[in-house]
Amino acid sequence: MLAEPPPEPADPADEGHPFAPIPYAVRAVAAETPDTVTLTVEPRGSRRIGPPQPGQFVMLYAFGIGESPIGVAGTGPDGLLVHTVRNVGRVTAALTRLTPGDTVGVRGPYGHGWPVAEARDRDIVVVAGGLGLPPLRPAIYRLLQQREAYGRLEIVYGARTPKDLVYYEEIQGWRRRRDLRLQVTVDAAGREWYGDVGVVTTRLPDARFEPSRTTAFVCGPEIMMRLTAQALVARGVAPEATWVSMERNMKCAIGLCGHCQYGPSFVCRDGPVLPYSSLAKLLPLREL
Amino acid sequence: MTAAPDPEVVRAIGEHPLFRGLDAAFVHAVAEQATERRFAVDERLATEGTPAEVFYLVTDGKVALEIGSADQPHLTVETVGAGEVLGWSWLVPPHRWRFDARAVKATRTLVLQGEVVRRTLAHHPTWGYLFLVRFMPVLADRLENTRVQLLDLHAR
Numbered sequence A: 001m002l003a004e005p006p007p008e009p010a011d012p013a014d015e016g017h018p019f020a021p022i023p024y025a026v027r028a029v030a031a032e033t034p035d036t037v038t039l040t041v042e043p044r045g046s047r048r049i050g051p052p053q054p055g056q057f058v059m060l061y062a063f064g065i066g067e068s069p070i071g072v073a074g075t076g077p078d079g080l081l082v083h084t085v086r087n088v089g090r091v092t093a094a095l096t097r098l099t100p101g102d103t104v105g106v107r108g109p110y111g112h113g114w115p116v117a118e119a120r121d122r123d124i125v126v127v128a129g130g131l132g133l134p135p136l137r138p139a140i141y142r143l144l145q146q147r148e149a150y151g152r153l154e155i156v157y158g159a160r161t162p163k164d165l166v167y168y169e170e171i172q173g174w175r176r177r178r179d180l181r182l183q184v185t186v187d188a189a190g191r192e193w194y195g196d197v198g199v200v201t202t203r204l205p206d207a208r209f210e211p212s213r214t215t216a217f218v219c220g221p222e223i224m225m226r227l228t229a230q231a232l233v234a235r236g237v238a239p240e241a242t243w244v245s246m247e248r249n250m251k252c253a254i255g256l257c258g259h260c261q262y263g264p265s266f267v268c269r270d271g272p273v274l275p276y277s278s279l280a281k282l283l284p285l286r287e288l
Numbered sequence B: 001m002t003a004a005p006d007p008e009v010v011r012a013i014g015e016h017p018l019f020r021g022l023d024a025a026f027v028h029a030v031a032e033q034a035t036e037r038r039f040a041v042d043e044r045l046a047t048e049g050t051p052a053e054v055f056y057l058v059t060d061g062k063v064a065l066e067i068g069s070a071d072q073p074h075l076t077v078e079t080v081g082a083g084e085v086l087g088w089s090w091l092v093p094p095h096r097w098r099f100d101a102r103a104v105k106a107t108r109t110l111v112l113q114g115e116v117v118r119r120t121l122a123h124h125p126t127w128g129y130l131f132l133v134r135f136m137p138v139l140a141d142r143l144e145n146t147r148v149q150l151l152d153l154h155a156r
Helices: A090-096 A130-145 A168-176 A200-206 A222-234 B007-015 B024-030 B114-123 B125-151
Strands: A022-033 A036-043 A057-062 A066-071 A081-086 A103-110 A123-129 A153-159 A181-186 A214-219 A242-245 A273-275 B035-039 B044-046 B054-060 B062-069 B072-081 B100-103 B107-113
Touching: A022 A081, A036 A090, A036 A103, A057 A081, A057 A090, A066 A081, A066 A090, A081 A090, A081 A130, A123 A130, A123 A200, A123 A222, A130 A153, A130 A214, A130 A222, A130 A242, A153 A200, A168 A181, A181 A200, A200 A222, A200 B125, A214 A222, A222 A242, A222 B125, B007 B024, B007 B035, B007 B054, B007 B107, B024 B114, B024 B125, B054 B062, B054 B114, B072 B125, B107 B114, B114 B125
Parallel strands: A123 A153, A123 A214, A153 A181, A214 A242
Antiparallel strands: A022 A036, A022 A103, A036 A081, A057 A066, A057 A103, A242 A273, B035 B107, B044 B100, B054 B107, B062 B072, B062 B100
16 A cells, blocks of 8 residues: 655745745835944735744845844834844845835744843843844833833943944933933944943943842843853842843744754744853853 | 141042952051042043053043054043042053043042052052952953953954
């Protein structure tokens, strides 16, 4: 008796296939820095991805070139999504060249984001380095929407130079608020800059929070996250309450391919936001 | 014979994180000839290559540590703010400033005389040891921060 023939593999172009991107139209492009843009995209038709939670990511598809995992920097009505993309490779180069009216593919949202709801009643420290700010932006706005539900809110943002700061106008708005405390620092600056200079960890001693009741959200280059987490833990913040967003080579984004494996975790599925307690021994390891 | 230090200056030095909790007699001794001084925005506190006769305890404001040359624009490599110390060249021969220092905010400082503090440390090794245990982390932190800056993390 002949075996049952295997089912036809699903066509990735089919609606509902996990790898099928949904077409979105680029509504606006804003230059942040010479190599970084913020894209606002909206669904072309009735199909759209589910509502992303702060800290989740999507796969953005530059048609004919490839996909790249990009954190969600904002959402809006009617399925609108905001992504800040830096040109660091072939796909992101194509994404940063998009203009209003162009089409981009979107699938997601994926992974676990910042535990904003779980951090209610606690002090919050948000530490962003460079393009670590965009994935934190939705968490910041979620916290501000429910500001009375949280204790102190400290934001520390570091970039390479003043011209590498993203969301400059928004940051000025945050600076004027009385319900959060913002510190912005750069690694080096010319005389036109009257703000802080020094790596982001140099600003942590000035951050005001009660360590035993603090939750920290940290996103940026991996070494920066490691040093920041170490500094926060040294000050008394629990490793389990110190969350970092890992970046790895995500391909499938649904925990199948293993490209983003990091120790026992698939960053796309188990992360990208993970507690420092689960990473402390892995972060110093080379080539992991 | 030297005049007794200003009691207000002694109190302010004793409250600065670098000296807080150290022996009151030590604080009194290093306060000899110490003064309070304010700097306006863009006023210079130190000039690279000149004798480092003093160091500053910053009590308010912000100071930029700069490096530059005739053919390169000045680059700020670090800022120092309230509760921090500005200057270690007074401790390390040949006692010359390694950087320029410029106020980037209206800044209040306590100015300590390097020679007075060195003499006090030399005459009272126990105080000297305890003080250096406080002071070394300032140097260690600056070294570590510089190393991290050299990684140029955000360039990737």
